[in-house]
Amino acid sequence: RINGNRLWADIVATARFGGTDNGGVTRLTLTEEDRHVRDWFIAECRSLGCTIEIDRIGNIFATYPGEDPSLQPIAVGSHLDTQPQGGRFDGILGVLAGVELIRTLKETATVLRHGLTVVNWTNEEGSRFSPAMMGSGVFAGASRLEAIEAVRDRDGTSVLSALEAIGYRGETLVGHLGFAAYVELHIEQGPLLEAAATEIGIVTGVQGVRWFDVSISGTEAHAGSTPMAQRDDALVAASEIVLAVRDIARRHPPGVGTVGFASVGPNSRNVVPGSVQLQIDMRHPSEAGLDQMQAALEQAIEASHSNIALRHIWSKQPVVFDPAIVDAVRANAAALGLSATEVVSGAGHDAAHIAGICPTAMIFVPSKDGLSHNEAEYSSPEECSRGADVLLQTVLQIDLK
Amino acid sequence: RINGNRLWADIVATARFGGTDNGGVTRLTLTEEDRHVRDWFIAECRSLGCTIEIDRIGNIFATYPGEDPSLQPIAVGSHLDTQPQGGRFDGILGVLAGVELIRTLKETATVLRHGLTVVNWTNEEGSRFSPAMMGSGVFAGASRLEAIEAVRDRDGTSVLSALEAIGYRGETLVGHLGFAAYVELHIEQGPLLEAAATEIGIVTGVQGVRWFDVSISGTEAHAGSTPMAQRDDALVAASEIVLAVRDIARRHPPGVGTVGFASVGPNSRNVVPGSVQLQIDMRHPSEAGLDQMQAALEQAIEASHSNIALRHIWSKQPVVFDPAIVDAVRANAAALGLSATEVVSGAGHDAAHIAGICPTAMIFVPSKDGLSHNEAEYSSPEECSRGADVLLQTVLQIDLK
Ligand SMILES: NC(=O)NCCC(=O)O
Numbered sequence: 001r002i003n004g005n006r007l008w009a010d011i012v013a014t015a016r017f018g019g020t021d022n023g024g025v026t027r028l029t030l031t032e033e034d035r036h037v038r039d040w041f042i043a044e045c046r047s048l049g050c051t052i053e054i055d056r057i058g059n060i061f062a063t064y065p066g067e068d069p070s071l072q073p074i075a076v077g078s079h080l081d082t083q084p085q086g087g088r089f090d091g092i093l094g095v096l097a098g099v100e101l102i103r104t105l106k107e108t109a110t111v112l113r114h115g116l117t118v119v120n121w122t123n124e125e126g127s128r129f130s131p132a133m134m135g136s137g138v139f140a141g142a143s144r145l146e147a148i149e150a151v152r153d154r155d156g157t158s159v160l161s162a163l164e165a166i167g168y169r170g171e172t173l174v175g176h177l178g179f180a181a182y183v184e185l186h187i188e189q190g191p192l193l194e195a196a197a198t199e200i201g202i203v204t205g206v207q208g209v210r211w212f213d214v215s216i217s218g219t220e221a222h223a224g225s226t227p228m229a230q231r232d233d234a235l236v237a238a239s240e241i242v243l244a245v246r247d248i249a250r251r252h253p254p255g256v257g258t259v260g261f262a263s264v265g266p267n268s269r270n271v272v273p274g275s276v277q278l279q280i281d282m283r284h285p286s287e288a289g290l291d292q293m294q295a296a297l298e299q300a301i302e303a304s305h306s307n308i309a310l311r312h313i314w315s316k317q318p319v320v321f322d323p324a325i326v327d328a329v330r331a332n333a334a335a336l337g338l339s340a341t342e343v344v345s346g347a348g349h350d351a352a353h354i355a356g357i358c359p360t361a362m363i364f365v366p367s368k369d370g371l372s373h374n375e376a377e378y379s380s381p382e383e384c385s386r387g388a389d390v391l392l393q394t395v396l397q398i399d400l401k
Numbered sequence: 402r403i404n405g406n407r408l409w410a411d412i413v414a415t416a417r418f419g420g421t422d423n424g425g426v427t428r429l430t431l432t433e434e435d436r437h438v439r440d441w442f443i444a445e446c447r448s449l450g451c452t453i454e455i456d457r458i459g460n461i462f463a464t465y466p467g468e469d470p471s472l473q474p475i476a477v478g479s480h481l482d483t484q485p486q487g488g489r490f491d492g493i494l495g496v497l498a499g500v501e502l503i504r505t506l507k508e509t510a511t512v513l514r515h516g517l518t519v520v521n522w523t524n525e526e527g528s529r530f531s532p533a534m535m536g537s538g539v540f541a542g543a544s545r546l547e548a549i550e551a552v553r554d555r556d557g558t559s560v561l562s563a564l565e566a567i568g569y570r571g572e573t574l575v576g577h578l579g580f581a582a583y584v585e586l587h588i589e590q591g592p593l594l595e596a597a598a599t600e601i602g603i604v605t606g607v608q609g610v611r612w613f614d615v616s617i618s619g620t621e622a623h624a625g626s627t628p629m630a631q632r633d634d635a636l637v638a639a640s641e642i643v644l645a646v647r648d649i650a651r652r653h654p655p656g657v658g659t660v661g662f663a664s665v666g667p668n669s670r671n672v673v674p675g676s677v678q679l680q681i682d683m684r685h686p687s688e689a690g691l692d693q694m695q696a697a698l699e700q701a702i703e704a705s706h707s708n709i710a711l712r713h714i715w716s717k718q719p720v721v722f723d724p725a726i727v728d729a730v731r732a733n734a735a736a737l738g739l740s741a742t743e744v745v746s747g748a749g750h751d752a753a754h755i756a757g758i759c760p761t762a763m764i765f766v767p768s769k770d771g772l773s774h775n776e777a778e779y780s781s782p783e784e785c786s787r788g789a790d791v792l793l794q795t796v797l798q799i800d801l802k
Pocket residue numbers: 090124125126132133189346347348349623624625671
């Protein structure tokens with residue numbers, strides 16, 4: 001068993017990197033705050049005797065050696081970046097649990113056959129740079145490094161220069177390392193486990209995602225002297241799209257659709273808006289469901305009288321995790337006497353990319369009120385600790401084979 | 402007659418203060434750009450022999466002396482500030498025409514009985530600081546100076562410190578000066594004159610305005626893992642308000658309603674929006690129409706399931722201009738052989754405040770495609786020149802009485 005107090009102390013300690021006044025965290029990828037938490041993570045792992053590798057896209061691999069160097073390491077981990085005004089658990093729990101596993105192995109002088117690698121994947125959140133799960137995506141071959149290095153944030157900074165600015169453009173070729181298996185512990189970020197009063201989520205897969213950018217061009221005009229019939233108001237057109245996205249998702253259960261970002265120009269009370277940018281996120285557990293949602297979105301935009309450009313900027317197909325690792329999670333939750341239920345992840349995770357290159361699964365712990373991407377995000381010390389225990393036992397079982 | 406080429410040259414010259422790449426102007430009130438155009442205006446008027454007074458709220462009065470110092474001066478003018486990505490004519494035309502009137506008087510050695518004061522009113526646009534027509538409102542006693550000095554922009558800068566920062570907090574007590582009459586030349590900013598193929602608008606009054614701030618609190622949540630039925634999406638609620646404002650205006654012709662400003666938090670694609678701020682502008686030529694529009698807005702907000710705070714932050718009642726000055730405008734347009742039509746201004750103007758303290762009217766010239774608050778805003782040299790000629794003749798007629 002891991003030491004739950006020690007794990008909780010790390011959660012509290014790392015929440016200060018980018019900590020907000022409301023008890024949340026704003027630690028966007030490849031910012032100074034991200035650099036500080038990365039530095040902390042590396043120092044901690046070095047002190048435990050890990051070797052550190054950093055690849056070209058800034059993914060960090062901290063490996064605690066095993067008995068047999070000819071075996072590929074078993075990997076655990078998640079991400080250290082957060083959303084703006086995000087929470088203290090999303091991502092970092094999986095990384096800190098990995099560190100705690102190594103402490104537990106060391107303390108109990110347990111030597112695994114495989115090495116144990118704790119990974120921090122770069123830009124899982126996708127808020128500053130699109131797409132999400134960027135580091136694991138390049139690692140797994142879903143994106144080309146050169147294309148991703150050129151992606152820019154809204155201030156025009158590229159991924160490449162952001163990596164260099166914080167000193168995390170590493171030397172290791174991306175995807176150069178191979179793993180025997182990958183297991184990711186994460187908070188659920190949704191309401192299912194809490195509603196079922198279940199301690200552990202056995203994650204069998206991840207639903208699919210499509211991202212779209214929308215650019216609406218209207219005509220700036222005076223808000224007082226321009227008759228209603230002569231307006232081409234970009235915010236009115238945008239509002240119709242926001243509601244259409246909601247309606248499309250409702251018509252395709254259990255799909256979800258969100259406009260999380262909107263920017264208005266010139267954004268002055270007495271000017272009819274001339275331009276609006278929207279960012280859309282659509283998800284569904286089936287590819288067919290995503291196709292239908294996208295078609296409905298395209299129809300809604302075609303039916304509009306406004307000048308609207310829709311760009312489909314990213315897709316991630318639904319993923320099914322490795323049955324053997326999923327079974328191992330189920331068996332070890334049961335062995336620990338924990339209640340557990342199968343779930344398909346609504347959120348995207350690095351594990352969804354890594355599933356393409358090695359046997360992979362995930363473990364969820366409950367999120368209070370189902371909240372995440374929110375400063376009030378919370379999982380109790382006991383919940384976190386149970387998840388890390390299942391992670392440890394699952395790693396031990398994989399190591400045995 | 403004024404010199405149209407000279408007036409046009411001034412329009413071109415002043416468009417460089419805050420000039421944009423697309424031929425527009427961004428010269429928000431009390432910014433460095435505003436300071437530069439104010440400095441230019443004062444230097445120009447001084448060189449013509451005007452005395453300059455600047456009051457506590459930064460209104461500038463440039464007075465060309467008349468024969469009889471016991472008479473109050475006749476005032477003309479408008480404003481030098483613009484919207485973000487605004488045009489080259491909105492406001493400044495009325496000020497430059499005033500300068501051109503003085504040049505014409507001087508050149509022809511014409512001495513009026515009254516002095517002629519050219520005024521630049523501070524913050525007519527109301528984009529950076531609310532409300533609009535701020536300087537003329539304090540001057541006419543519609544707002545208290547102390548309250549207005551404390552108004553802050555979105556960066557937290559107060560009117561008072563912005564005035565001090567650009568060196569335009571003057572010594573003259575606000576409202577200390579009195580005028581025999583006020584006549585304001587302005588572009589129409591709407592489509593009526595162009596549609597009627599008319600050269601001059603005889604402005605009989607200004608419609609009423611109400612401004613509202615809306616604050617919507619939803620719940621930030623994960624865009625992938627939060628079921629549609631469990632969301633409290635502030636942008637969805639905001640979109641319903643944007644469409645409601647449009648629908649309310651359509652149901653109350655000739656009223657207009659606009660949401661010109663929206664800001665979303667945390668504004669990240671994969672986060673269900675937790676907060677939205679909106680700024681609403683509603684107008685109607687009758688106070689009863691405004692009451693009905695406001696009641697409908699309040700109803701729409703009460704009917705919403707979201708947590709929405711509505712604040713009514715500013716009103717300006719409909720204004721009827723002085724019949725004698727309106728008649729003078731009509732007569733002088735006719736005497737100059739210009740086609741003219743009566744209009745009620747859809748846009749707000751400083752003249753609407755000054756009408757409360759002295760006989761006031763306005764002269765409009767056409768706006769190409771009815772566009773204003775737009776970089777493409779345009780009135781031809783001939784149109785501007787005709788408006789200034791009517792202004793000159795109207796001032797001469799007022800002076801005779
Ligand atoms: N787990 C998580 O919050 N991922 C961020 C990427 C996404 O699914 O939107």
